[in-house]
Amino acid sequence: MTEVRVPTLGESVTEATVATWFKKPGDKVETDEMLCELETDKVTVEVPSPASGTLSEIVAQEGDTVGVDALLAQISEGASGGETAPRKAEDARAEGDGESAPEDSAGNGKTTGDSDTVAEGDTVNAGPEETKPRDPEDAxxxxxxxxxxxxxxxxxxxxxxxxxxxxxxxxKALSEGGTKQEAPKQAPRAPSRPEDADREERVKMTRLRQTIARRLKEAQNTAAMLTTYNEVDMGAIMDLRNEYKDLFQKKHGVKLGFMSFFVKACCHALKEVPDVNAEIDGTDVVYKNFVHMGVAVGTPTGLVVPVVRDADQKGFAEIEKEIGDLGVKARDGKLSMADMQGGTFTISNGGVYGSLMSSPILNPPQSGILGMHKIQERPMVVNGQIVARPMMYLALSYDHRIVDGKGAVTFLVRVKEALEDPRRLLMDL
Known part of the structure; x- marks a missing residue:
């Protein structure tokens, strides 16, 4: 009998919800065939079969909350669809001298087919290898x-x-005053009118959506969040992109988009204003001498922020390829925990949905996030003449505890200058 257990879910993730079982008891499975899907606070994790055989039992049902290394299912190796673990144990005893091996202190000799009741916490199916103790799961x-x-x-x-x-x-802990400072609870929902109740649908929030809601509210409650705005003339980038997009795609095999320009412009500005790339840890400020750029991506299940690591050391083609790959993985639910950890600054592009102006919320523990918006032609004064120019509003939300107003404005101005004259990125100006 082979146990199927919850794999390591990633840094700081200790539990998941069983979302979907692809197999049912009695089904034959092959090694590495997907058995079920777990939904964590950040990503969806597929659990492959560790062995070939028959799925004899599903322990954790859909909707159950499970911790790391919790038992999900049992697989009977080499068994036919109708053969169960007790039957195999009886056959094993019949082939021997008819007596069960005495159970020692480690549980050796006891099989899942023994008539004794297996109590919670007992070790079963122990073989030559010693089973390592597992942390107890709370009720x-x-x-x-x-x-x-x-x-x-x-x-x-x-x-x-x-x-x-x-x-x-x-x-008992609550009666002894063991509660921490309670977060403000949501006001109770007003009852629906009788004629409306039958037309409502109640759906439980996914773990990802619950985490998004909690983290965004924590950001508002914790950080001294402030937003500063500016606007950028996108004409220079649009002209440059139109001139070189075919040659760029032919050489690098990827389209030249706007996002790589924004990533490079932000990396350039973060060098001058390192506070925006730092984070607060207690009474310390942790400065990052690198840029792991988070790029917010909307998916059917919610907003996720995969990370382009060491973006400050990568060229336009590398950035475009990595953003493209991360975007596909996000839409397909294939992002790993490693893809989403360690970001130092985030860019959010609400313009793809038509947003003209917004104030993005920080992605803790980061101290800054840049909001991009829709490109729209507006009348602008250029050299004394009113002309139509492709303009975009930019919004920088920042943690005022660590970033001063001067630093925030300077950062946004440097991003604006780099975008309006991309030659500055080449000459590091």
């Missing part, structure tokens, strides 16, 4: 109550098996 009701009260597992003393936190433990 789901206890975890829910701790989340609502703002408690972590370290704030509650568990009295369950192996230190597992139970609902009663949380209630």
């Amino acid at each position: 789901p009701s206890a975890k829910k109550m701790m989340d609502e009260a703002g408690l972590s597992a370290g704030d509650v003393k568990g009295t369950g098996k192996d230190g597992r936190v139970m609902k009663g433990d949380v209630l």
Whole structure:
């Protein structure tokens, strides 16, 4: 019998929700064939089969919340579709001397076919290799109550098996004043009119959407967020792009878009104003001598921010290729945790949806985010003449705790100058 367990989900991610099972008990499976899909706070994770055989049991059902290394299912290796683990165990005993091997302290000799009841926490199906101990999983009701009260597992003393936190433990901690400062709770929803109730549909938020909601609100509650605006004439970039886009695509195999210009312009400006590329850690300011550029991408399941690592060291073609690849992975739900970690600054392009002006919200713990918007022809005064120019509003939201107004304005002006005269990027001006 082979166990299917929750894989490592990535840095700071400790649990997931079972989204979809692609197989059902009794189905034959092959090694590396996808069994189920897990939804975490940030990405969707596919769980492959560790062995060939028959899916004999599904332990975690769709909608269940599971922790890292939790048991998802059992696979009977080499068994036919109707053969189960108890049947295999009986056959094994019949071929021997008819007696079960005595169970030692590690549980060796005991199979899943034994008549004894397997208690929670017992080690079963142990072979020559020693099974490593696993951290106890807290009761789901206890975890829910701790989340609502703002408690972590370290704030509650568990009295369950192996230190597992139970609902009663949380209630005891609450009665002893163990709650942290509670976040403001959402006001209760007003009841619907009777004639409207049947026309409403209630759908549970996905873990990704819950995380987006929580992080955006945390950014507003934590950072001293302020936004400064400017506008940029996109004419120079549009002319340059039209002149070289065919040659660029022929040589590099990728289209020349606007995003690479913005990434390079931001990297250029971050060198002059490093505070925008820094973050606060307690009473320290952590300056990043590199730029991992987050690029916000809208997907059917919500907003994700994959990261172009070391963007300041890459050329236009490398940036365009990487953004294109990350965009495809985001739409297909194939982003890994590594694709989304470590960003130091973010660019969000609301212009692709037609947004003319907005104030982007910070992506914690970053201290700055640039909002791009729709390109629209507007009357501008150029050399004393009113002419129509392709203009875009830019918005820089920043954490005023670390970035002063002068630094924020300087950053946005440098981005504007680099975009209106791309030659500055070549000459590092």
